[in-house]
Amino acid sequence: MKQSHGLLARVEGVHESRTLHEALLRLDEAPATRGFTFQNERGEERFVAFPALxxxxxxxxxxLQALGMKKGDRLGMVVIDPEDFIATFLGALRVGIVPVPLYPPVHLGNLESYTRQAAAILASSGTTVLAVSAGLSSIFWAFVERVPNLARVVETSSLVADASALREVLVAPEDLVFLQYTSGSTGTPKGVRATHSTLIANIHGFMGSALSMQPGVDTGVSWLPLQHDMGLIGFVLGPLYWQVEVTFIPTLRFLKRPECWMETIHRRKATVSFAPNFAYGWLTRVARDEDLERWSLGNVRALGVGAEPLHYDTLKRFTDKFARTGLRPDVLLPAYGLAESMLAISMKKSTEPMKVRTLDAGRFRDDGVSMPADGGEVEHHIGCGKVIPGHELRVVDEKGATCADGVRGEILFRGPSVMEGYQEGGAETLIDADGWLRTGDLGYLVDGELYVVGRAKDLIIIRGRNISPQTIEWEVNKLPGVRVGTTIAVAVRVEDTEGVVVMLETRSDNAEALKAEVAATVKRVIGVPPADVVCLPPGAIPKTSSGKLQRGKARRQYLEGKLGREGSRTAGSMGARLRLGLQVTRSWWARARFSLWPKNTKEEEHRHE
Structure with missing residues (x-):
């Protein structure tokens, strides 16, 4: 076992478990008053006590065992409802089957692209059975034809059996819990192998040291997708291990009515929640005065923020607007992590104030050095806390030498939370012989506090200066007419030098005027005008299924002349409906063939004799 769990001795009511399988068995010992609460799309709630779970x-x-599945087999999951998802995931965990969560096809416009990527994940992971939400099998049966190792598709409503028929399995700390496929914001998704030992090491870091969660006292609220590490590890596996109550809001409900997030926190008197940076900006714009007057958020002691670069102005506007609810500014808890570290790498402690550095923007752009501002243009960087206990952080330059405090470089991470590898292999290019994981992210340290400033591969180099794309994007997002969170800045070759292309979504009727404003803003920020500004309709900017901007894909589409034409995140067009109809037809045919020739090893051998 790679880690020591001495932290638990200081947490009353938390039992140390060697595996998450063991933690699941311990739910029988939990009070019947403690468990998970699930909302539906209308906000109606259903409580499930931990023993019942x-x-x-x-x-x-x-x-799952009745389907012929055994320990180590892969179970694909395309499950929308939070309660259904968690019950199916834990069912697999209970018998040692390895879940492979996939995002559902939310948008019909990109169904073909979704199908290609989902089929690749199912094939790469070795998935043999795919469990889907009720009504989705009409779409997903076609995957049985496309993925050689996939034997069948089942709806989760059919996963009902007598518990006494369950065959117990032995589970070890080094066994896989699930395969976490990365979001694809920087490339093709890869399957991170998440084991019991790596997950528990990380859970101790964020549930214990950073959040100081107390069972029976703390309660969480989450609308985060359960297919994402922050939603699944942060609000299902961590609280399950700690036996902390959580209320789950369906992600689609939040997207339709974001104020339901704070409404639930208010009503449940919750103490902890988490969200990406964009959610705080969105909620600041839509929150009504009458709600702010009614909500009482004084119980909140940690509102985590992570998963994307942190924007000081966004978070400042949020805390200013929500001050009247009793929400204290210091409850914001910046964090940094990635799938390859299971979840958290560094986090601000809930008992400490948030650290913000106000620095000389020009010096940082030109030299990568964080120096206090002395007049002129300033930039605000938010600290993401110190490394979680039992782990190490370094920031290194291009030659691998450790950077001095305040000097930008690549972030390296080492410790028991580092993944054991990718399902597809290739992790040796990221993890060196000494166990240091190259994150690909840029940042700097000051007295052990980590400041994250962007990704190395996204850097824009203009006249020898390294510029983070967020420096441009955040300023453009402030312009009237620009849809917030949709701006992408990338570097392209222009004659003999590098130029900047800015892409954004807008509903403006005067695109030319908006382009001029964008060009002026970019010149003010980096000193040179952009080579091009592209205004697109809503839904055209490529994003991952978890909402992250895909800069690499946007750059490729721009260079190939396909920007805005490779599928859309919006639904409802005739083309999208036709694609859906074709997918359903393929699924019907695959299911009909399966009923005549079930797809299994012996049958396949017989058919190929």
Whole structure:
């Protein structure tokens, strides 16, 4: 076992478990008043006590075994409803089956692209059974034809069996819990191998040291997608291990009505929640005065923010607007992590104030050095806390030498939370012989506090200066007419030098005027005008299924002349409906063939004799 769990001795009511399988068994010992609460799309709630959650995992685990699945087999999951997702995931965990969560196809406009990527993940992971939400099998049966190792598609409503039929399995700390496929914001998704030992090491870091969670006292609220590490590890596996209550809001409900997030925190008197930077900006814009007057958020002691670069102005506007609810500014808890570290790398402690550095923007752009501002243009960087206990952080230059405090370089991470590898292999290019994980992210340290400033591969080099794309994007996002969170800045070759292309979404009727404003803003920020400004309709900027901007894909589409034409995030067009119809037809045919010739090893051998 790679880690020591001495932190638990200081947390009353938390039992140390060697595996998450063991932690799941311990739910029988939890008070019947403690568990998970699930909202539906209308906001109606259903409470499931922890012992009942374990009982349901036994029933679903037995049903998976009845399908012929055994320990180590891969179960693909395209499940929308949070309660259904968690019950199915824990059913797999209960019998040692390895879940492979996939995002559902939210937008019909990119169904073909989704199908290609999902099929690649199912093939790469070795998935043999795909569990889907009720009604989705009509779309997903076509995958049985496309993915050689996929034997069948089942709806989660069919995963019902007598718990007494469950065959117990032995689970070790080094065994896989699930495969976490990266979001694809910087490339093709890869399957991070998440084991019991690596996950528990990380859970101790964020649930214990950073958040100081207390069972029976703290309660969480989350609308985050459960297919994402922040939603799944941060609000399901961590709280399950700690036996902390959580209320789950369906992600689609939040997207339709974002104020339901704070409404739920207010009503449940919750103490902890988490969200990406964009959610705080969005909520600041839509929150109504009458709600702010009614909400009482004084119980909140940690509102985590991470998953994307942190924008000081966004968070400042949020805390200023929500001050009247009793929300204290110091409850904001910046954090940094990535799938390859399971979840967290560094986090501000909930008992400490948020650190903000006001620095000379020009000096940082030109030299990569964080120096206090002395007049002129300033830039604000938010600290993401110190490394979680039992782990190490370094920031290195291009030659691998450790950078001095305040000097920008690549962030390296080492410790028991580092993944054991990718399902597809290739992790040796990221993890060196001494166990240091190259994150690909840029940042700097000051007295152990980590400041994250962007990704190395996204850097824009103009006249020898390294410029983070966020420096441009955040300023452009402030302009009237620009849809916030949709601006992408990338570097392109222009004759003999590098130029900047800015792409954005807008509903403006005067695109030319907006382009002129963008060009003037870019020149003010970096000293040179952009080579091009591209205004696109809503839904055209490529993003991952978790909402992250895909700069590499946007750059490729721009250079190939396909920007805005390779599928859209919006739904409802005739073309999209036709693509859906074609997918359903393929699925119907695949299911009909399966009913005649079930796809299994012996049958395949017989058909090929």
């Amino acid at each position: 374990h009982a349901e995992s036994r029933r679903r685990g037995a049903a």
